[in-house]
Amino acid sequence: MWKQPYFLVGFAILSFFLGGSFLYEWLWGNVPRQIFFVTENGRTVEGPPISPKWNFPLGTDQYGYDLLGKLMIGGKYTILAALAIAALRMLIAVPLGYMMATYLQRQRAWIGGLADSLHYIPLTLFAAYILYPVLWMPLGGFTNTIWERIAIQVVLMALLTMPIVAVLIGNEAALLYRQEYVTAARVLGAGEPRIIRKHLYPQMREKLAVLYGQQVIETFIVLAHLSLLNLFLGGTKISYDPMFSDPPMSISFEWSGLFGSTFRYLQGSPWLPLFPVLFIALSILAVTLMLEGYLRSKDIQAPKKSSALAQDEAIVDWNREQLRSRMVLLKNAETPKNPHNL
Amino acid sequence: MKLMIKFVFSVLGIVLVSGFPVLIGGLVAGELRLTEYIGALEAVLRGLWPLQEFTVLNMRTNREIPLFPTIGEYIIYSLELLFLAFAVAIFFAITFTVLTMLLKEKARQRIKMALYFLESLPDLLVIMLAQLAVIAIYLQTNVLISKIAVVQGDHIYWLPVLCLALLPMIQLYRLCMLTFRDEERKMYIELARSLGFSKVFVIWVHMFRNAIISVFFQSKKTIWFMLSNLFVLELMFNIPGIMLFMKDNISPEVFLVSIFSFFLPIFLLYSIGEWLVLRHLRGKEAI
Numbered sequence: 350m351w352k353q354p355y356f357l358v359g360f361a362i363l364s365f366f367l368g369g370s371f372l373y374e375w376l377w378g379n380v381p382r383q384i385f386f387v388t389e390n391g392r393t394v395e396g397p398p399i400s401p402k403w404n405f406p407l408g409t410d411q412y413g414y415d416l417l418g419k420l421m422i423g424g425k426y427t428i429l430a431a432l433a434i435a436a437l438r439m440l441i442a443v444p445l446g447y448m449m450a451t452y453l454q455r456q457r458a459w460i461g462g463l464a465d466s467l468h469y470i471p472l473t474l475f476a477a478y479i480l481y482p483v484l485w486m487p488l489g490g491f492t493n494t495i496w497e498r499i500a501i502q503v504v505l506m507a508l509l510t511m512p513i514v515a516v517l518i519g520n521e522a523a524l525l526y527r528q529e530y531v532t533a534a535r536v537l538g539a540g541e542p543r544i545i546r547k548h549l550y551p552q553m554r555e556k557l558a559v560l561y562g563q564q565v566i567e568t569f570i571v572l573a574h575l576s577l578l579n580l581f582l583g584g585t586k587i588s589y590d591p592m593f594s595d596p597p598m599s600i601s602f603e604w605s606g607l608f609g610s611t612f613r614y615l616q617g618s619p620w621l622p623l624f625p626v627l628f629i630a631l632s633i634l635a636v637t638l639m640l641e642g643y644l645r646s647k648d649i650q651a652p653k654k655s656s657a658l659a660q661d662e663a664i665v666d667w668n669r670e671q672l673r674s675r676m677v678l679l680k681n682a683e684t685p686k687n688p689h690n691l
Numbered sequence: 692m693k694l695m696i697k698f699v700f701s702v703l704g705i706v707l708v709s710g711f712p713v714l715i716g717g718l719v720a721g722e723l724r725l726t727e728y729i730g731a732l733e734a735v736l737r738g739l740w741p742l743q744e745f746t747v748l749n750m751r752t753n754r755e756i757p758l759f760p761t762i763g764e765y766i767i768y769s770l771e772l773l774f775l776a777f778a779v780a781i782f783f784a785i786t787f788t789v790l791t792m793l794l795k796e797k798a799r800q801r802i803k804m805a806l807y808f809l810e811s812l813p814d815l816l817v818i819m820l821a822q823l824a825v826i827a828i829y830l831q832t833n834v835l836i837s838k839i840a841v842v843q844g845d846h847i848y849w850l851p852v853l854c855l856a857l858l859p860m861i862q863l864y865r866l867c868m869l870t871f872r873d874e875e876r877k878m879y880i881e882l883a884r885s886l887g888f889s890k891v892f893v894i895w896v897h898m899f900r901n902a903i904i905s906v907f908f909q910s911k912k913t914i915w916f917m918l919s920n921l922f923v924l925e926l927m928f929n930i931p932g933i934m935l936f937m938k939d940n941i942s943p944e945v946f947l948v949s950i951f952s953f954f955l956p957i958f959l960l961y962s963i964g965e966w967l968v969l970r971h972l973r974g975k976e977a978i
Contacts, residue, residue: 462697466704468911469954471918474937475708478946482716505715570813574919577815577926578938608815612927619823626816637811 356642362635363428366628370424377418410611410621420628423602427572428632430503430582430603435564437507438514443557445511446518447545450526457519464512472567473574476509484580499583506568514560521556522549555647562640566633573629576609604629694962701958705950709735709943735943762936766952768846769932773921773953775848776855777914783856784863785903792871792894803868810861814920818854818927825850840929851928855920859913866909870902904968914957 350356409415449457467475483501522545525531531548539547572582579585582603604625611621710732717724791799822839829835837850874880875898883893922934929935937949 458693459696459700462700463704465697466701466708466954468915469701469705469918469957470708470950471922471934472915473919473922474934477938478941479711479715481941482712501718566811570919573813573815574923577923615819615822619819623819623823626813626819630811630813630816633811633813634808637808641807 350643350646353642353646355638355645359635359638359640359642362631363639366424366632367428369421370428373418373421374425410607416607416620416624419602419607420604420625423604423607424628426499426582426603427569427605427629430499431565431568431572431632434503434506434568435561437503438511438564439557439561441507442511442514442518445515447522447549449515449519450522450549451541451545454523457516457523461516461520464516467510467513472510472571473578476506476571476575477578477580479505479509480575480580484584486584486586495583502582506571510564510567514564517560518553518557521553525549525552555644558643559640562636562643565636569629569633569636572603572605573608573626576605577612579609581606581609694965698958698962701954705954706732706736706947709947709950712943731943735947738944762933762948762952765931765933765936766949768930769921769925769934770953770956772848772851772855772924772930772932773917774956776852777859777917779852779856780860780863780913781910783860784867785899787864788867788871789891789894789899791868792875792898793890799868803865806861806864810858810865812858814854814858814923815927817857818924821850821854822927841931847928847930851924851930855917855924858920859917862913862916863906863910866913867902867906870905870909871898874898874902907964907968911961918953 410419449460453460480502483498483505525548531544534544534548575581582605608622608625608629611625614621615623710728713724713728713731717727791802794802825835825837825839838845838847839850841847871894880893880898883897884890921932924930925932925934926938933949933952937945
């Protein structure tokens with residue numbers, strides 16, 4: 350796996366974002382640098398939002414904060430949240446799926462129907478509908494801390510499509526139950542836990558890994574979509590001031606929040622929403638690359654016809670050669686027989 | 692019969708989901724509000740019962756408006772966009788699949804990899820780049836190729852449809868390529884080729900018929916993906932569709948009605964498709 354270039358590139362991108370994020374906070378604190386105007390020969394040329402320049406490679410936002418700094422600080426929230434959500438979802442869905450295939454064989458039809466209904470609800474909308482009471486700041490301000498909210502959001506988003514994933518795993522496991530070696534194991538006296546641990550799980554390990562990667566990608570996209578509705582990771586700060594109310598703001602600098610709160614600037618200063626989305630796209634690409642590299646190292650794809658044939662021939666050749674060398678050995682063994690026997 | 696069970700449970704699932712915010716609210720407060728949850732479900736169903744009289748409080752005008760004649764317009768526009776985009780996606784996916792099937796193995800691999808990475812583009816980026824491109828073209832040449840936002844009573848079609856169709860098209864293309872390749876290994880293709888039929892003919896006539904059924908059954912996931920994209924699309928293009936309507940007047944009742952408005956057509960489409968395929972296959976070897 351670590352020799353696959355695809356996997357390495359993907360891993361490098363993700364760890365760059367994550368490591369860079371922690372490093373940035375450690376070096377410069379968690380407030381990005383701020384600039385109020387750019388001067389050229391003593392004259393003010395540009396006020397915030399400042400377009401990308403050498404000093405500020407990604408420009409600044411409408412309050413003069415450096416966008417690159419914001420993105421670097423926010424990276425860890427978004428990436429870790431996506432990884433955590435997908436991991437939690439798999440952790441719940443895998444045992445459930447196995448249980449469904451093992452003990453609920455009969456009931457699988459209607460459980461499937463129930464989970465299928467989720468297919469008709471747009472994921473983003475569903476997430477927004479459920480997360481709204483958690484993330485939207487009530488009139489008096491939040492009563493819980495940001496980490497509590499993040500934890501609740503992670504759990505809820507993990508549960509969101511968990512039934513679909515569980516049914517998927519259940520169906521896959523049910524297919525494996527029909528395999529002969531499972532029957533053989535059962536005849537030899539293996540219990541259900543042992544069959545699951547020793548036969549079903551190793552068979553499905555690669556598929557589960559791919560499923561995990563897909564869940565991470567999906568989570569990135571849902572997080573970005575949610576931000577369009579001003580629902581940000583860890584809560585949305587709303588100013589209820591009737592006169593000078595600020596627009597809804599993200600509490601952390603996480604990427605989807607950076608995108609959602611600046612989406613209206615697309616035409617005036619396109620770098621503001623564009624770069625956060627680009628960073629999200631890069632992370633998704635990184636996960637895709639890692640998946641592809643992983644698959645290549647395991648070679649899950651059906652081997653090509655030509656290479657399989659070539660391999661068969663090689664084995665035959667080797668056998669023949671071995672046969673010949675064996676015969677030579679026999680011959681050699683036969684000839685010096687007499688001196689030994691003397 | 693099996694379809695009926697599926698239908699009933701799907702409806703049940705959607706109804707159960709519509710009451711979730713009550714449960715979640717309780718969860719945040721640290722208590723399990725099961726009785727309130729059931730009560731909320733009952734209230735939603737009862738509130739909806741005389742469908743014609745149900746009204747929603749419109750946030751923008753601050754007035755009660757009847758749900759039923761109003762919502763029809765939104766639903767139709769959304770469904771038009773959805774199915775147009777789906778049709779476009781299927782058409783191009785199949786065309787490209789047939790074209791790439793004619794190529795050599797090495798070129799195929801390369802195209803596959805390129806598309807694989809294109810697929811990881813988020814839909815937001817696609818929409819934003821499309822809008823920026825329209826603006827850039829307008830600034831350069833003074834030609835407005837399409838409006839990028841809907842203003843009052845105006846319907847735009849081709850740019851949203853294109854944005855909505857692009858990613859599903861890539862997904863479907865990958866799906867098609869996989870099924871076509873599986874099909875290619877089967878014996879009857881070899882037989883047809885050895886009888887002297889051209890590659891194009893074999894692909895179009897023999898493989899196509901068999902592969903399309905499997906693609907149809909797997910395309911359900913693509914529709915789900917498109918629903919989520921449709922939501923973002925309506926937000927970003929300011930399209931007066933069902934999703935925007937739902938966002939503006941969110942309440943359990945509106946949620947339920949809106950979900951059913953696209954659940955029914957999609958369910959119908961797939962049920963009819965399944966029925967047709969099964970009838971066609973009856974008496975023959977099952978897939």
